Amino acid sequence: MQLKKIIAALLLGTAGLPAFAQIDKAATDAFLKRVVKDRAAAFTCEYLPADNGKDVFEIESNGNRxxxxxxxxxxxxxxxxxxxRNYCNSIITWNGTNLHLPAVLxxxxxxxxHVTPYKYRYYINYCTFQYSxxxxxRERWQQEIDWMAMNGINMPLALTGEEAIWQEVYKEMGFTDAELDKFFSGPAYFSWLWMGNIDAWGGPLPQHWKDSxxxxxxxxxxxxxxxxxLPILPAFTGHVPPAFKDKYPNEIVKPTNWDAGFPDVYILDPNSPMFDKIGKKFLEAQTKAFGTDHxxxxxxxxxxxxxxxxxSFLDAMSRKVYASMAAADPKAVWVMQGWMFHYNASxxxxxxxxxxxxxxxxDHMIVLDLYSESHPEWKNTQAYYGKPWxxxxxxxxxxxxxxxxxxDAAAHDPATALHDPASGKMSGIGLTPEGIEQNxxxxxxxxxxxxxxxxxNVDTWLQSYAKQRYxxxxxxxxxxxxxxxHTVYIGGPTEGAPESIIVARPTLDIAAExxxxxxxxxxxxxxxxxxxxISAAAQVKPTAGFKYDLVDVTRQVLGNYASPLQQRVATAYRNKDLAAFKQYSTQFLGLLDDMDMLLGTQEGFLLGKWVSDARSNGxxxxxxxxxxxxxxxxxTLWGDKDSPxxxxxxxxxxxxxxxxxxxxWQQFFTLLEASLKKGETADLKAFEEQVKAFEWKWANGHDKYAAKPQGDPVKAAVQLHKKYRKMM
Incomplete structure (x- = not known):
């Protein structure tokens, strides 16, 4: 009972105390034990008042502590x-930790x-909840929360478990499990369900998932x-189950389509009295289960x-969404992603x-300028017309x-924006990647x-980072x-990293859909x-971070090399040179085997781990x-076999x-080789249907893949360097 009371108190917040005004000693003590383990006693935690309302920290020696x-x-x-990082040359990251504290600190x-100039430090994109x-x-979430705290993040998006609250709300409204099965997606697709893009794909969602x-x-x-x-929880946006239009025929429900190969979803008109009712009901149920930070x-x-x-339509829609929040929580602050202003700029x-x-x-809205490093919409909107952002x-x-x-953008642009008179009420910085555990x-x-x-200064920062990591x-x-x-990190106009041709549906072209x-x-x-x-591998003691980086650089170089090799295959085919075609296609497939072997040495590059973790939830x-x-x-498909x-x-x-x-690629090369031998043109349309059938069968299959790393990453990288370096 005592444990339940403690959890309840944490969930419901600290009523009557100002935000950021205390330290939970039990929590910080537990944090130290998780991070530095048996050296936790060498550290003492003390409360320090905020500095003019801003978060602050100090470090100091006191005797041997x-x-x-x-x-x-x-x-x-x-x-x-x-x-x-600055005294022990140690660092904790997603992809490798170097934490070896000296006997005497x-x-x-x-x-x-140190004082932060930013009130809010935001983290997590809707999509991150699915892609990563x-x-x-619970254990993996605790690791991430510790990482967040160590890196100053104080405003994480928190969407886990939302489906359980919606089940409660809709069942109270008379919806059946069968009707909700046509609404709730599978766990890999929740983000797009909650953002109003899709219904039901990957379901039906088991009850155990909702409860757990x-x-x-x-x-x-x-x-x-x-x-x-200060976690950010979800609110109602108007997306309702498909059965809503039949259950409430007098309500205005409008179909909309994401244009990504999925059926229409349904949006409740904000002028409907049901809009406020559902929004209020959801927040009340959510607050009862999870508490709120508003x-x-x-x-x-x-x-x-x-x-x-x-x-006037947009004004009314916005007022209704906010009103549905405020009806349940007068202190509600709407945190809105600004992604749509870039995505649908027309x-x-x-x-x-x-x-x-x-x-x-x-004072009841904060806008997330979601893609500031490449497309800073704040510059096109007069800093969001006075809203904090x-x-x-x-x-x-x-x-x-x-x-x-x-x-360069990551290193320079936040501070530049902070000091720009045109940046208005810039109130924080954050990370909004669709996927993490990379770069x-x-x-x-x-x-x-x-x-x-x-x-x-990126030059000096990189030197410090490398020393901490290795x-x-x-x-x-x-x-x-x-x-x-000065190469991979100069960026470019593309949205996200350029890809290796190896991941494309097979083609003779240099790029693919x-x-x-x-x-x-x-x-x-x-x-x-x-x-x-490769030369450093013989000079330094390989830390987890060094091993990851060595494998990652090797993967990038080999992935880049795949493109010209694939074009040699294509040229040989177009020239009807069977011998050259067989030579280069064999080399290409061998490269895939070598990359697969290399990546098998690192946990962060294992399909088997991803699948094993998924199955462990059932x-x-x-x-x-x-x-x-x-x-x-x-x-792979992101939908059915015809997914665009x-x-x-x-x-x-x-x-x-x-x-x-x-x-x-094997199927593709087999087709092309046969066409060369017969002197016929390969039927690429038929191949597309063939490969779609293979993909769908694979997605529904149960082939086993290694869930734990195998082999020595340093030896694997050195071996591949010896094999491929002379080809570049």
Whole structure:
């Protein structure tokens, strides 16, 4: 009973206490034990008042102990992170941790005091919950919450368990389980269900999932709040089950379509009295189950064009959405993604944006400038017409794995915007990638803006980062990172990383639908970075981060090399040169085998781990099979066999290369070789249907893939360097 009371108190917040005004000692003590384990006693946590309303931390030595001070758990965790990185050459990232504390901890000779200029530090895109977090358990969520806290994040999006609340609301309204089965999607597709894009795909959703993830959300929120975070919960946007139009025939329900190969979904007109009723009912049920911090996410037209461009319609819609929140919570603050202003720019002109935003009081809305590093919409909207807004780096689309990004934008643009008189009420910075656990250097660079108000010097930052990640100063890796900075991390106009041709549905063309292969840099200039990492492997003790980076650079170089090799195959075919065709197609398939072997040495590149994690959520064979289908379908077809968005979430993963991508290319090469031998033109239309059938069978199959790394990543990379370097 006592434990239940503690959890309830954490869920319902700290009534009567000002925000950010306390430290939960039990939470910070537990945090220290999780992170530094048996060295936790060497650290002391103390409360430090906020600095003019801003989060603050200090580090100081007191005898043989390190004192960590902050105005909340996030600040204390940030203090620890700062100490570990700057005094112990250690770092904790998604893709590899280097944490080897010396027997005697380094002394802080002079107290350090750091204040963040940003009230809010936001994290998580709707899509991240599916492309990366779909199968996470309590332990993995705790790791992420610790990482958030250490990097200063205080405003995470929190969507887990939403389906359980909607089930409660709709069943109270008389909907049957059968009717809701045609609404709830499978777990890999929740984001697009909640954003009003699709219904039911990947379902029906088992009851055990709803119950278990409601309980998981309670634990997630308790952990986040115990560190002083302000989770953002969902609110009603008008998307209703398909059965709604029949159950309530007098209500105005409008069909809309995402134009991605899925049936229409249904949006309740905001002028309907039911709109306010449902919105209020949902927030009341959600607050009862999860508590509230008064921040709510709602995106009424995510990637869907509104039925009218009339400003009065948009004004009314916005007022209704906010009113449904305020009816249940007068302190409600609507946190709106600004993605649609970029995605549907031909619709969202200044009158439409102004109407949508101005309908809500300024202090009850925050706009997420979702793609600030590439498309800063705040510059096109007079900083969102006076609304508080947050600068975000989006970077990743679909969870793709390529090395890519805009390092200069991440290092310079947040501080530049902060000091720009035209930036209005810029109130924070954040990370909004569709997928995580890739490009760790770029994300660390971006989030290092949290505790500073001046641009970061990338050259010196990279040297420090490499030393923290690998535990030593090494000239070779420093040079390698400079090469990567000026090649893969110069970015470009594409949305997300360029891809290797290996992940494309087989073609003779240099690119394919949903697979962008054009590079904004000369791939030959990346190869010396590979050479330097290979040479460093004999000079440094390989940390987890070094092993990951070595494999990632090797993967990138080989993935780049696949494109010219594929074009040699295509040229040989067009020239009707059978011998050359067989030579290059064999080399191409061998490259796929080698990449699959390499990626099998790292947990972060395993299809088997992704599928195993998915199946672990099921308690019956049928549930496990359903979740496996969801996991495999998302990263390949993204729908049925005729899906127009296939390959959107492609991954260069062990198992996926050998089990999915390679068989497609084998079938393609077999067809082309036969046509050369017969002197006939290959029937590529027939092949497309053949490969679709293979893909659908694979997505529904149960082939086994390694869920744990196999082999030595350093030896594998050195072996492939010896084999392929002379070809480049």
């Amino acid at each position: 390190i004192v960590l001070r902050g105005n909340n758990g996030v600040s204390v965790a940030s203090a620890l992170n700062y100490y570990l 380094p002394v802080v000779k002079e107290k350090e005091h 977090m779909a199968w996470w358990n 993830h409601k309980a998981l959300q309670q634990k997630i929120l308790a952990a986040e709040r115990s560190m002083g975070m 921040f709510y996410s709602a995106d009424t037209f995510n990637e869907n064009v509104p039925p009218s461009s009339d400003s 619709y969202w002109h200044q009158p439409q944006i102004r109407a949508l935003l101005n309908a809500v009081p300024d 947050i600068w975000n780096m989006l970077h990743n689309f679909g969870g793709n794995t390529g090395m890519w990004g805009l390092m 760790p250097a770029l994300y660390q660079l971006m989030i290092d803006n949290v505790w500073r108000d001046q641009p970061i 535990g030593v100063e090494n000239e070779a890796v420093n040079k390698a990172w400079q090469i990567l900075y 949903r697979v962008k292969t054009k590079l904004e840099y000369d791939p030959a200039k990346v190869v010396p970075a590979w050479d330097l990492f 308690i019956t064979p049928a549930e496990q099979d359903l979740y496996e289908f969801n996991a495999k379908d998302l990263v 968005v296939h390959e959107y979430s492609n991954r260069q993963w062990n198992g996926l290369i050998k089990g999915f991508y390679k068989p497609r």
